[in-house]
Amino acid sequence: MTSTRRTMKLGAFLPAPGHHVAAWRHPRSRPEGGLDFDYYRSLVQTAERGLFDMVFLSDGAGVRTHYKDADELSRQGRMVHFEPLTLLSALAVHTKHIGLTATASTTYNEPFHIARKFASLDHLSHGRAGWNVVTSATDAEARNFNLEQQPDHAARYHRAREFMEVVTGLWDSWEDDAFLYDKASGRFFDPAKLHVLGHRGEHFAVRGPLNVARPPQGHPVIVQAGSSADGQDFAAQWAEVVFTVQQTLDQAQTYRRGLRKQVEDHGRDPDGLKVMPGAFLVLGRTQAEAEDRFAELQDLVDPVLGMSLLTAQLGDVDLSGHDLDGPLPELPETGGSIGKQQVIYQQARSQGLTIRQVYQSVSAGRGHHRLVGTAESIADQLEDWFVNEGADGFNIMPDCLPDGLDQIVTLLVPELQRRGLMRTAYQGSTLRENLGLARPAHRATVVAR
Ligand SMILES: Cc1cc2nc3c(=O)[nH]c(=O)nc-3n(C[C@H](O)[C@H](O)[C@H](O)COP(=O)(O)O)c2cc1C
Structure with a gap:
């Protein structure tokens, strides 16, 4: 493999018990791992051994799960976990190469907080920070921030756009070589290399400068996962990595082609954005072993939880009183998604x-593309999407942790390397270098006065 060959970008998306809805109940999973630092350290070190580009931690500003009552909620497995930026700061000390990406919301933060925290993480990790920008999508989060309901969709993205102007402007508060620390002359920094933002906009008035020097990566890597028209346009303007949810190669190609075009329309190089569909993986040494593993997890899906997820997908159809081991009854018309209801039916x-x-x-699989098979059969499918321009890489979602990730690293990664689709050693030391993304030049522009 030559270093110039295009290789797959891989994210390790790591909720403590794994991605299968029942993973936390599996004998091998660690449901308490959400608040166990040693557990996360070992997971992320495994991902680094597997030469992943980055680890990704999702997050919300509260318990985001939809639930009817405490009984239903008590059957879910991902209620409590570390706040991701603090966790990634600790993990930075125990890793060297792997990127550290966390979610933070533009709806429930102020841009100064976010600029400062991610700049700080980038310094702590020597250039490995990534920010998954979300606008948040539940009233449950709004209710933790003095609101009854979340702001509407367009308003959330409107705020997010100005938020990005402020955050990136603050990251450019100082030129890269602004700090002199010159004891002899008494100059701590060169005053010509200070740029006070002085932003005054619709949502924010932020003077600056940031009290952190320019991040080692210039700007931490910007990740985005919204799929609405607004979300896509936002990604085309700002994102460098996009997490997506396509199910087929055809859909993935159409989405990636469209997004690359939108990126160009924003005056950006389309190769400056890496499209990474989610891949929910169930791996075995044989096809039968993978299928058995999947069946074992499926048998653990709690009926109360399963029925709640199904009812929601069917548009709140009442299935109570029907035998779980009997057929799905004729469905009444509902106000929900008729299309989705019919597909399931x-x-x-x-x-x-x-x-x-x-x-x-x-x-x-929580709506993500599901692959159940051997390292060879899964590599075949990932390769197909990658070489046929449906993806620049994948956000890998192990079914059950920690053993799902161990298997991926010991079985799938070597198979991808054998095919020349994955690196055999880290070449750079920052997340941008892992992903092959350019370091943004310093912009001395003042956004608004
Ligand atoms: C892989 C992936 C990870 C996501 N992680 C988060 C997350 O951590 N927090 C969050 O609030 N939303 C998360 N989302 C949801 C999206 O960011 C977004 O809120 C959702 O798709 C709705 O946005 P839209 O209205 O633009 O489609 C994630 C989505 C995907 C596909």
Whole structure:
């Protein structure tokens, strides 16, 4: 493999128990790991051994799960976990190469906080910070921030755009070589290399400068995962990595082609944005072993939880009183998504599935592309998407942790390396270098006065 060859970018998306909705109940999983630093250190060191570009931690400003009551909520497995920026700061000390990406919301933070924290993480990790920019999407979060309901979708993205102007402007408060620390002359920094932002906009009045020097990466890497039209346009303007949810190569190609075009329309180089669809992986040494592993997890889906997820997907259809091991009944018309309801219903009928099998099927991969197989068969599919321009890499979602990640690193990574699709050693030391992204030049522009 030559160093110039295009290789897959890989993220390790690591909620403590794994991605399968029932993973936390599996005998091998560590459901308490969300608040166990040694556990996370070992997970991230495994991902680094597997030469992943970055680890990714999702987050919300509260318990985001939709639930009817405490009984239903008590069956979910991801209620409590570390705040990701503090966790990544600690992990920075125990790793050397892997990128450290966390989610933070533009709706429930102030831009100065975010600019400062991610700049700080970038310095702590010597250039490995990434920020997954979200606008947040639940009223549950709004209720932790003095609101009854979240601001509407357009308003959230409107604020997010100005938020980005302020954050990136603050990161450019100082030129890269502004700090002299010159004891002899008494100059701590060169005053010509200070740029006070002086932002005054619709949502924010932020003077600056930031009280952190320019981040080692210039700007931490910007990640985004919104799929609405507004979300896509936001990604085209700002994102350098996009997490997506396409299910087929055809959909992935269409999405990536469209987004690259939008990136160009914003005057950016389309190669400056890496599209990484989620890949929910269930791996075995044989196909039968992978399928058994998946079946084991499916059998652990709690009926209360499974029925709640299915009911929501069917547009709040009441299925109480029906035998879980009997067929899905004829469905009434509802105000929900008729399209989605019909897809589920037709699939259930054509495959002769019981209600239990239907809820297992809808709850398994949380809407991400699911691959159940051997290292060879999964590598075949990832390669197909990668070489046919459906993806620049993948956000890898292990079914159950920690063993799902161990398997990926010992079985799948060597298979991808054998095919020349993955690096065999880290070449750079920053997240930008891992991803092949340019370091942004310093902009001395003042956004607004
Ligand atoms: C892989 C992936 C990770 C995500 N992580 C988060 C997260 O950590 N926090 C969050 O609030 N939303 C997260 N989201 C949701 C999106 O950022 C976004 O809020 C959602 O897609 C709705 O945005 P839209 O209205 O633009 O589609 C994630 C989505 C994907 C596909």
